[in-house]
Structures are given as C-alpha cells and as structure tokens.
C-alpha cells in the first residue's frame with residue numbers, strides 16, 4: 001500500500017452547487033463510534049479531518065474485514081437532530097405542497113422510479129392481510145403505490161413532522177412522525193406487528209447505531225417475513241461525500257450490510273437490484289441463530305477503499321502547485337485536482353472549459369463541485385495517525401444539502 005502521506009488543506013469551498021457547509025466548532029458535543037456494528041472489530045482510521053490548528057481531530061474509520069466506513073468522532077445525536085429540525089425542514093407553502101402531491105398521487109405515474117421495487121414485490125408472496133411498514137416514508141409515494149397493489153394495512157414512519165403531515169393530508173396515509181428507534185414509535189408499531197413486509201430506503205446510512213436499528217426491525221417481524229433495504233454502496237459512493245457529507249454517518253459494502261442483517265436473523269433472498277451505486281437487498285426473517293453465517297470475507301477493505309480515495313481525490317498524480325482546485329462529480333465517484341489561476345477571469349474561463357470537457361466525456365449534465373485546496377500545513381512536524389489528512393483553515397466543515 002502507498003505509505004506516502006496523503007492530504008491537503010481546504011482553503012474554501014468553491015462550487016458546491018446548492019450544498020451548504022457547516023462548521024463543527026469546539027462547542028459541538030462529539031461521540032465516539034469505534035467499532036464495526038457487523039463484527040465488533042475496531043475500525044481502522046483511514047482519514048482524519050483536522051481543524052483548529054491541529055487541536056480538533058475527527059476520524060473516519062473502516063472495518064478492514066467487512067467494509068463498513070464511518071465517522072468515528074461524530075456530532076452527538078441530540079445536537080444533530082436539533083440542527084436538522086432548525087435548518088432542514090424549512091416549511092414551504094404546506095397547502096400548495098399538499099395540492100401538488102394529491103395531483104401526482106391521482107395521476108398514478110408518480111412512482112416510476114420505484115418500478116423495479118414494485119416488480120420485485122409482485123414476485124414475492126407477501127401476506128396482504130397483515131400490516132406492512134415503510135421506515136422513512138417521506139411523502140409516501142411507495143406506500144401509496146403498494147396500497148394500489150392491495151396492501152391496505154400500511155403504516156409509514158417519517159421523522160419530519162411537516163412532511164408526514166403533507167403526506168397524511170394528500171394521501172390519507174397512516175404515518176407516525178417520530179424517530180423509528182424511539183420507544184413511543186416502537187410501542188405503537190408493536191401493536192401492528194408482525195409486519196409481513198418492512199421497507200427501508202436510504203435510512204440506515206443516517207442512523208447512529210445500524211445494528212440496533214436492524215435489531216428493532218427484526219423484533220417487529222416473524223419467521224418468513226420480508227425486509228427490503230437499500231443503502232448507498234460504499235464501492236461506488238463519491239469519495240468526497242464519504243468523507244465530508246454530514247448526513248451520512250456511515251457507508252456500507254454489501255458484505256457489511258449482510259453481516260448486520262444475518263446477525264439479526266435475516267437471510268438474503270434477492271439482490272438483483274444491487275449495483276455499484278446502491279445496495280438493494282430483499283431479506284427474509286429466519287431463525288435468529290442461523291445454522292451457518294457467511295464466512296469472513298477475503299477482501300482487505302482498508303486497501304481497497306484507500307485505493308478508491310486516492311483516485312477519487314486526485315492523488316494519483318503529483319501536484320506541484322501549492323494552490324489548486326479539488327473537483328468531484330455529483331453523481332459518480334470521479335474526482336481530481338486541477339489548476340487554479342490567481343487571476344479571477346482566467347480562472348473562470350479555464351474552469352468553465354475544464355468542467356465542460358469532463359461533463360461531456362462522462363455524458364452527464366451534472367456540474368462538478370469543487371473546493372480550493374493547498375498543500376498540507378507542515379506535515380512533518382508531528383506524528384500522523386492516518387493515511388489521509390484533510391486540514392481546515394479554522395474549524396472542520398461538513399457539507400449538507
């Protein structure tokens with residue numbers, strides 16, 4: 001493995017394209033998450049985010065044996081949920097939102113992107129007389145679609161009170177608006193359990209304790225019941241997002257997710273929708289102690305993901321200029337480092353041409369994101385504790401939408 005010291009200092013974010021930055025100052029309470037939820041082994045630091053002139057260090061670690069990547073030093077749940085409720089759920093025109101949603105529910109073609117999942121549901125024999133549940137149901141598109149397939153007993157769980165209310169009004173859906181892990185939600189769900197189907201799309205990467213989350217899901221089902229889960233795939237995830245996108249507290253390889261599911265009494269029955277960007281699994285509840293768990297995987301995920309970051313952050317080439325631009329794709333794990341000209345006009349023209357060429361080559365309409373970076377700050381004066389270091393001018397900053 002490349003033992004070279006890799007890293008850079010972020011001077012400022014340039015094109016972040018509708019993303020915001022959030023400073024994590026010394027007042028933000030930090031909790032530690034040092035172990036893999038799948039196999040309980042210690043995570044190995046792969047990158048450290050360093051702020052406040054070296055006093056602040058936030059580590060990102062990976063489980064070398066199963067490929068679970070996580071923020072080891074992570075803002076406290078209370079602080080984060082407070083941040084989301086004040087900055088995320090900005091109430092737009094709720095009345096208008098209900099109208100728009102009602103219209104798209106009526107039109108029937110609202111869930112085209114859910115088509116593959118719907119086809120999968122049709123293939124599996126699921127008991128329609130019992131309750132089904134979607135955790136993180138948003139505006140309820142999938143629930144509404146399943147309702148049309150004859151799943152008349154359905155319930156959604158949605159963290160955002162305001163989105164839940166819109167979905168209730170527009171679709172007449174039954175939605176519990178609190179966090180799935182909370183005891184109040186659990187006791188309400190227990191009354192409807194066991195669920196013949198639980199569906200959960202892009203939620204597990206946001207929760208603090210994925211093993212605990214899956215254990216709660218498992219507690220709401222009986223043998224033979226189905227759980228459909230999808231998360232971003234670490235293998236194809238955008239490197240910069242793996243390191244700096246705040247809402248994702250972790251990323252999973254398929255092996256990492258499989259391990260957590262198996263530990264809680266599930267076995268995989270379909271993974272046909274899994275691809276480089278997304279892991280999509282249909283699992284079935286079997287006996288809690290399975291006869292045979294999957295073997296340990298023979299991949300060294302530390303090296304594998306290190307290689308990914310080296311490519312995704314443009315470390316493959318030597319960069320001699322001290323100030324340059326780090327760019328990355330919004331939709332695919334592709335990134336690099338490019339020249340930055342101190343003349344504003346020259347830089348503008350250069351960047352416009354450069355990004356057009358990349359977008360053309362990758363046949364994408366999504367513009368690149370970028371940050372201004374410089375070389376590491378005196379990397380030789382102290383003992384490094386991880387392969388990649390990202391320094392910040394002041395406090396560490398995360399990105400969010």
Ligand SMILES: [Zn+2]
Pocket residue numbers: 036037038039040041063064065066067068256
């Ligand atoms: Zn692991």
